[in-house]
Amino acid sequence: MRKIAVFIVSFLFFAGLLKAADIEFTVSAPKVVDASEQFAVTFSLNAKPGKNIIFPKFNDFVILGGPSQSSSSSISIINNKVTQSVTYAYTFYLQPQKAGTFSISSAVAEVDGKVYTSRQFTIEVVGSGGAAAQQRPQQGADKSTQAVTTAEGDELFLKVLVDKSSVYAGEKITATIKIYSRVAIAGSEEEKYPSFAGFFKQDLPTPQLRQLERENVNGEIWYSGVLKRMVLYPQKNGDIYIDPVEMQLVINRVVQSARQRSIWDEFFDSGPSYQQERKRIKSRPVKIQVRPLPANAPESFNGAVGDFTLIATADKLQVKANDAVTLHFTIKGKGNLKLIEAPKINFSPDFEVYDPKTTENIDENTGGSTGSRTFEYVIIPRHSGNYTIPATEFSFFNPQSGKYVSLLSKKFDLVVARGDGESTAVVSTASRDNVTYIGKDIRFIKTKTNGLYRIGSDFYGSLWYVLSLIFIVAVTAIAIILGRKTIRENANLAVVRNKRANKMAIRRLKVAKQHLDANERDRFYDEVLKALWGYIGDKLNIPTSDLSRQSAFDKLQLYGIDDSILQNISQLIDNCEYQRYAPGSDDSQMTEVYKQTVSVITTLDQKLKK
Amino acid sequence: MKYKLLFILSMVILPFVAHANASMEKANRLYTEGNYTEALQEYKILFDAGYHSASVYYNTGNAYFKLNRLPEALLYFEKAALLAPGDDEVNYNLKMVQSLTGDKTEEIPVFFLKRWVMTWVHLMSLDAWAWTSVILFLLTAGFLLLFLFANTLSLKRIALYLTVVMLIFSISAVVSAQARYRLMYLNKGVVVMVSNVTAKSSPAESGRDLFVIHEGTRADAIDQVGEWCEIRLLDGNKGWIKADDIAWIRLTKQTK
Numbered sequence A: 001m002r003k004i005a006v007f008i009v010s011f012l013f014f015a016g017l018l019k020a021a022d023i024e025f026t027v028s029a030p031k032v033v034d035a036s037e038q039f040a041v042t043f044s045l046n047a048k049p050g051k052n053i054i055f056p057k058f059n060d061f062v063i064l065g066g067p068s069q070s071s072s073s074s075i076s077i078i079n080n081k082v083t084q085s086v087t088y089a090y091t092f093y094l095q096p097q098k099a100g101t102f103s104i105s106s107a108v109a110e111v112d113g114k115v116y117t118s119r120q121f122t123i124e125v126v127g128s129g130g131a132a133a134q135q136r137p138q139q140g141a142d143k144s145t146q147a148v149t150t151a152e153g154d155e156l157f158l159k160v161l162v163d164k165s166s167v168y169a170g171e172k173i174t175a176t177i178k179i180y181s182r183v184a185i186a187g188s189e190e191e192k193y194p195s196f197a198g199f200f201k202q203d204l205p206t207p208q209l210r211q212l213e214r215e216n217v218n219g220e221i222w223y224s225g226v227l228k229r230m231v232l233y234p235q236k237n238g239d240i241y242i243d244p245v246e247m248q249l250v251i252n253r254v255v256q257s258a259r260q261r262s263i264w265d266e267f268f269d270s271g272p273s274y275q276q277e278r279k280r281i282k283s284r285p286v287k288i289q290v291r292p293l294p295a296n297a298p299e300s301f302n303g304a305v306g307d308f309t310l311i312a313t314a315d316k317l318q319v320k321a322n323d324a325v326t327l328h329f330t331i332k333g334k335g336n337l338k339l340i341e342a343p344k345i346n347f348s349p350d351f352e353v354y355d356p357k358t359t360e361n362i363d364e365n366t367g368g369s370t371g372s373r374t375f376e377y378v379i380i381p382r383h384s385g386n387y388t389i390p391a392t393e394f395s396f397f398n399p400q401s402g403k404y405v406s407l408l409s410k411k412f413d414l415v416v417a418r419g420d421g422e423s424t425a426v427v428s429t430a431s432r433d434n435v436t437y438i439g440k441d442i443r444f445i446k447t448k449t450n451g452l453y454r455i456g457s458d459f460y461g462s463l464w465y466v467l468s469l470i471f472i473v474a475v476t477a478i479a480i481i482l483g484r485k486t487i488r489e490n491a492n493l494a495v496v497r498n499k500r501a502n503k504m505a506i507r508r509l510k511v512a513k514q515h516l517d518a519n520e521r522d523r524f525y526d527e528v529l530k531a532l533w534g535y536i537g538d539k540l541n542i543p544t545s546d547l548s549r550q551s552a553f554d555k556l557q558l559y560g561i562d563d564s565i566l567q568n569i570s571q572l573i574d575n576c577e578y579q580r581y582a583p584g585s586d587d588s589q590m591t592e593v594y595k596q597t598v599s600v601i602t603t604l605d606q607k608l609k610k
Numbered sequence B: 001m002k003y004k005l006l007f008i009l010s011m012v013i014l015p016f017v018a019h020a021n022a023s024m025e026k027a028n029r030l031y032t033e034g035n036y037t038e039a040l041q042e043y044k045i046l047f048d049a050g051y052h053s054a055s056v057y058y059n060t061g062n063a064y065f066k067l068n069r070l071p072e073a074l075l076y077f078e079k080a081a082l083l084a085p086g087d088d089e090v091n092y093n094l095k096m097v098q099s100l101t102g103d104k105t106e107e108i109p110v111f112f113l114k115r116w117v118m119t120w121v122h123l124m125s126l127d128a129w130a131w132t133s134v135i136l137f138l139l140t141a142g143f144l145l146l147f148l149f150a151n152t153l154s155l156k157r158i159a160l161y162l163t164v165v166m167l168i169f170s171i172s173a174v175v176s177a178q179a180r181y182r183l184m185y186l187n188k189g190v191v192v193m194v195s196n197v198t199a200k201s202s203p204a205e206s207g208r209d210l211f212v213i214h215e216g217t218r219a220d221a222i223d224q225v226g227e228w229c230e231i232r233l234l235d236g237n238k239g240w241i242k243a244d245d246i247a248w249i250r251l252t253k254q255t256k
Helices: A002-015 A263-268 A463-491 A493-517 A521-540 A549-558 A563-581 A587-607 B002-033 B036-048 B054-066 B070-083 B088-100 B112-121 B126-149 B153-185
Strands: A025-028 A032-034 A039-045 A061-078 A081-096 A100-104 A108-111 A114-117 A121-126 A156-162 A166-168 A173-181 A184-192 A199-204 A213-217 A220-234 A238-242 A246-255 A273-282 A286-291 A301-314 A318-320 A325-335 A351-353 A357-365 A368-381 A385-389 A393-398 A403-408 A412-417 B189-192 B196-200 B209-214 B218-225 B228-233 B238-242 B246-248
Touching (some): A032 A213, A156 A273, A156 A286, A184 A273, A199 A357, A220 A286, A301 A403, A325 A393, A463 B126, A493 A587, A521 A549, A521 A563, A521 A587, A549 A563, B036 B054, B054 B070, B054 B088, B070 B153, B070 B189, B070 B246, B112 B153, B126 B153
Parallel strands (some): A032 A121, A166 A286, A301 A393, A318 A412
Antiparallel strands (some): A039 A081, A156 A173, A173 A220, A199 A220, A213 A220, A238 A286, A246 A273, A325 A368, A351 A368, A357 A368, A385 A412, A393 A403, B189 B218, B189 B246, B196 B238, B228 B238
C-alpha cells in the first residue's frame, strides 16, 4: 500500500519535471507467421493517451485476447538534465484464419489534443495450419524427449544469392550471402569466404548482423540475415563457380526434459533449457555463366563494361614552349569503373608526356560502381608551333544493349609560342639512340710491348734530323765546290799534265825497277830515260817535239832550279845514254843510276811544287 | 759517324727501354687478371717516365673502360688514335666509347680538301715522314749534283727535272711531318671530363648560359683566357667553359 503511495507521490513530483519527448505511436508484429501460430501484435505510445485508442480490426485473424495494457516509465538524469520517458503498450493475441498476405490498418491515438497514428503493416501467413506444424524455436516443443539432431539443411544453411547468373564478361553481378536458421544461434566461431577466383570483387558495406528476421522460404518460416554483400565482375569467359562459403556456428539446442510435464511445471516453467552444440555449414557453389564479349570490339576497347560518358578538358590552349599543359579525361557512368585504363592519346613527338594520374570518385552500391574516373595528362611542348591533340576514342561494351559503344573526345588545338631565350637546348642530353654497340665489348689490349719510346724523342724535330739535313746540304755544297774546281782544273790541260807527271814518272820507274831486277840492261836504261824526259816534259809542259836538253834546262832555270842540280841531271842523262848505246855490258851501275834517277825526280818534284 | 753515335746512344737508352717494356708487360698482365686499377698505376708509371706508344694509350683506355670511367677511356683512345690513326682496334674501341658517352651533336661535314690532306698526312707516322724527307732531300742533292756535273745535255735536262721534283717531294714530306707533329703535340682536341657543364657566352661566371654538355663530349679548344677556355663543338657551337672541366687530347710529357 505504502509502496504504491510512494510511487504515486514520486510520479507526481516528477510530473513537473517532465520533459516532453517526441511522441511516437509504434506497432510491432511479426512479418511472417505460420497458419497455426499464435502471435502477438503490440501498439506502443510514449505518452499517456487522452481518450480511448481506436485499434484496427483484425478481420482475417482470430483475436485470442487483448488489448492488454501495460505501462512503464524511466527517468534518466544526465548532465543535470532530467529526462523521463514513459511507454503505454497495448497487446493483442491473434491467430490466423487462413494463409495469405493480409494488411492491418493503423491505430489512432490522441495526446494533448493531437492525433497520432501507428503505421499500416502486412502479415504473411504461410502453411496449412493444423496439428503438426512448426513451433517458434523459443517455445518448448512437445515432441519426443530426446533432442534430435536433424539434418543441416533442415534447420541451418548458408545461401549465396546472385541477381544474375548469366552475364557478359565484365558485367556486374551483385551477390548476397545470407544465413538461414530455425535454431537459436549463440555465435559463430569461424567464417571462411571463398577466393572468388575469376572475379573482380568489390565488397559493399553491410551492417553487422545483429538479429535474424523472419522470412518465408518455400512456404516455411525461417529466420534469416545478410552476412555479406558484394559486387562481382567476371574476368573470364565460360562457367565460373562461386565456391562455397563455410561457417562454424554454435547453436543453442532446446533440451527436452525427460519427465512428463505436469500442470505445475507448465505454470512455473521459466522457459526451455538449452544445450550448446557446434555445427559446420557450407553453402552450395553457384554457377555463373559468363558469355564472352562479342568479337567485333573496336580498337580502342580495353575492357570497360557498363554505360559511360566521356568528357575531355584542357586547362589552357595557348602556352609558351616548356610550359606545362594539363588535360583531363573524365569517364562517368556505371560499370566496372575501377578497371578502366587511361585512354592512349596520340601526342606529337615534340611533347614531353608524363604518365597520366588517375583520380576516382566511385560509389559502390548494389547498382554497381557508379561515379567517375578522371585521368590527368601533363604534357610539355618543347618547341614552338601549332599542334593538334587529336580526338581520342574510348569504347565500352554495354551489356544491356549487348553492343559496343565508342565515344570520341573533341580535339584540342594547341598554340605554342616560342619559349624564353634561357632554355636554348642546342644539344640533347646523353643516352644516344645508337644502341647497336651495347652488348658487345671493347677489343682486348695490345700485348706487344715493343714500340715504346720516349715522348718527344721523335726523330722529326730532333737534333739529328736537323743535323742530317744540314749535313746533306753541306756535303752537297762541298761536292759542288770541289766539282767546280775539278772541272776548272780539268779544263787546264797543263795542270792535267802536271799531275800526270808524277804518276807517269812513278810508273816508269817501277817498270825500270822491273828491268833492273830482271837484269835487262837495254830496257832498263830505256825506261829510265823515258822516266826522266817524260817527267821533265810533263811537269814543264813542254811538247815532246820541242823537248831537248837546252829547252828543258832553260825552263828549269826559269823555275829556279840550281845549276848544280842541272848538272847532275845532265850527267845522269849522259850516263844513261852512253850506257844505253855503248857496246859492252856494265851492269854494276844500274842500281846506282836507278837511285840517282829517283833522287833527281824527287828533287825536281820538290822544287817544282806549285 | 752519325750512325756510330746513334748506336752508342741507343745502347745507353736500351736498358731504359727494356725496363719500360717490363713495366708494360706487368701492366698488361694485371689487366688480363682483371686488376684494372693496378694496371692503370703501371701505365701511369710509364707515362711519368716519359714513355708512350699507341699501345700504351690504347691499353690505358681499355683499363679505364673496364673501370667504367668512360670520359678517361675516350681521352686515351683519342690519344692512341693520334699515334696510330689507321689501327682497327683503336678505332673500334673509340667508336664504342663514343656511342656510350658524350652528347650526340650534328657534325659539320669537314671540307673535302681538308679531309684529303688529313688522309695524306696520316699515311705515315711522324718519324716515317722525317726519314722520308731526309731520303728525298738526299735524292734532291744527288740529282742537283748530277745536273751540275753531267756531260751530256740530255742528262742535264733529266737531272734538272728530277731535282725540282725531288725538292718538291722532300718539302711536302717535311710539311706532312710538321702537320703530324702538330696533330700529335699541339692538338686542340679536348674531352669534357665532368658530368655536366654549362658553356657561357663569355669567360666569366656572369656570362649568359649558352648550352649544357656532358662528360665524354668531344670539342676543340680554340682560345684560352685565364682559367676559361673557349671550345667549339663538333656542330660549330662555341662557348666558354672552365679549363678544369676538360682534358686535352694532345700528347704531352705531363700525364693526367
